[in-house]
Structures are given as structure tokens and as C-alpha cells.
Amino acid sequence: MYTIHVTNYLKENTYPEAGTKVYDAIIERWESEPKIVLDLTDVNALPSLFLNTSIGKIIEEYGSEAMKKKIGFAHISATQIQRIREYVEIIGTKVNIQ
């Protein structure tokens, strides 16, 4: 299992940039790690401009089911869980239509 501390990427990058760097970190370990955990300690917002360049891109490439199996979350608020669930459903549906 590999843990990515998202706050470290947000400290020095905009949300879209941080999302891209998180995506890169995920992709680097996609084949080698059975599970990749996004630790959201000190992360108080997950705007679409972050999600689109991170897990949204993962969904586009691998599909939402593959993303759900591989990616987990740590220290996440109940609100963020709801947000991510809704996001994955919307983007997953959009990807399937295309």
C-alpha cells in the first residue's frame, strides 16, 4: 500500500497543478501497488478543478470501477466522502457515455 499526503501537494501548487501532481504520483505506482491511499489530513476542500486533474483523469483512463478498487482515502470528512461519491458517479457516467 502506498500513501499520498495530498496537503503536501497543495502547499505550493494551485488546485489544478496539485491535482496533476497527485495524478502523476498515482500513475507511477498504479501497476506496482495493490492499493493507493490519498491522505486528506489538513485538506478542507476538494474542488472540481483538483478532482478533474487527479482522480477524474484516472477514471478517464481506467474507468470508475478500476479507480474505486485501487484508490482509498484516509482522514477524510463525511462531507468529502459524499462529494467524492457524487463526483465519481457523475464523471463515471460521463466517461461511459463517451
Next chain:
Amino acid sequence: MYELSIDCSHRGYWIEAIAPFTANIQNIDANNSGLIIHLCNLDRIEYLQPFHFVLLACLRERLKAIGYTKCYLRGNSEVKDYLLNMCNLGKYWHGESPVDFMQSKDSHVFNLWRVKKENIESYSEAIHQYLKQNFFQKKDLSSLKLALLETFYNIFDHADAKGNAFSFIKYDEGQQRLQIAVCDFGVGIANTIRKVYPGIRNDAEAIKTATENTISASSQPHNKGMGLGNIISNLYEKDIFRVVSNKGLLKLQNGQTEIYETPYEFKGTLIYYEITLSQFEDEEIINTFDF
């Protein structure tokens, strides 16, 4: 010296006065470089809403850009004093170093802010932290920060406003409600959406389309069209959400969306809405989550 009278007795009159004036402004003799704005029927500070501030600011910014060096406000003295001294509006356009933000003396106001891309995240975080520390320590206000981020980024992703974008936020402690207004004098939502969806019938339909989660102008790599939808999803049923842009107006409340075609054309986008903060849940952190 030109004069513009704005009837403040109804919200719509304010926009109806500013929109055509702004559209025709280039035709005005630039040698007559002064403008007097009469604020009519505005005799109480309590009647000032965030959208008044941002529309006035965008207008003033446009005037300055085309060479109007002088702009005077006429109206109720208490209201004028509030605008010019409590909210320091003069500092934004005068002097050698006009400001992008100046703290208001009113502690419930997040004063006029010239929206700049490099400050979006720090500004949104500052509002989030202020409300959390002073009024809602235990609440999870992350959705509020999310709504603010989406609102501000919308300008840079779609508007092409050339620096003419302002926000104003006011906290109503009695109602525990945040009132947010953001305005830009850019191309307008309808024009942006039409580039991607040319078959849309009118500007009101275009605005409604822009609020749907799967619709995107795809103007940036990070933009997949969930901005306005994300704002709306955080609203309480009684909260009101309005957008005025081009020749369209959208109003959302209690889950019902109404759209109208306006008799005037507004070259830009005005978004103003309320968020009831007391409806947010208490913060709850879960150690691990898997789908």
C-alpha cells in the same frame, strides 16, 4: 460631465440602468471625462446588497479603463459615507497605488475584492477560516470554501474579463447566512456556452445549461463543467441563487429553477447567492474510506 441615475428601489432597476449604460459607454465623448452616479431611493445602509457593490465596482473599473478619471456618487449621505469611508471604495481607483482589497470597518463584511487568479485560494481560505474561528468552530464549512473556489475560478475559466471582476461577501449573523456576489464584465456565460453548444435557443437556456453538472465549455484542462452545479448543491432549500448574463436571468430557490429573457443585454456575468451556514453538519473525520 455625464450623469447616470440608478433607481435602487428594486434590484432589477439597478441592473437595467447599468447594463445599457455599460453597453453604450464607448460612444460617450471621452473628453467629457467625468460621471456623476445618482443613487436614487437608497436611503438606508441595510438596503445595500453585495450585488450593488460588485456592479458598481465593475462599472467604475470600466470607466477608468476608458479614461474617465472622475466619478462622483450622489445620494443619501449615510449610504455614501458607508460606501466611501466604511468600505473604502475610493481606495480602489484613486492614488498612485489603487488597492485590490481593503479591509472594511464593518466586521461582517468581506469587503470588495478585485478577483485575481493568484489570490483565489488564499482569499477563499481566509473567509473559511474567519467564519470557522469566529462563528462555526465545530461545523464542516469545506463546502462553503468549495463554492467560493468554484465561483472565482469560473471567471478565469470562462469570462475573459481582462481584470474587471469583483466580489463582495456579507455575513448576516441574525440569519446565519452568507450573501455572496461576484461580477465580471467579460463575455458572459451564454456566449461561452454557445461556443460549445451552438444549438441553444436563447441566453436564459444557456445559463440553465451551464448549471448542469455534465455540461462544460471545456475551456481549461481542469474544467469539466461542475462549477456552478457544485455551488448549487451546497445551498439550503430557502437559499436563493441568481445569475444574470447577456440577455438571460436564472433564479433558483426551493429546488425550483426559473429562467427569463431580459429586455436589456448585460455584457458580463453577475452571480449572487446566499448560503445558510447553520445547515452545515458538524465536522466528522473518518480514518479510512474505501468504495
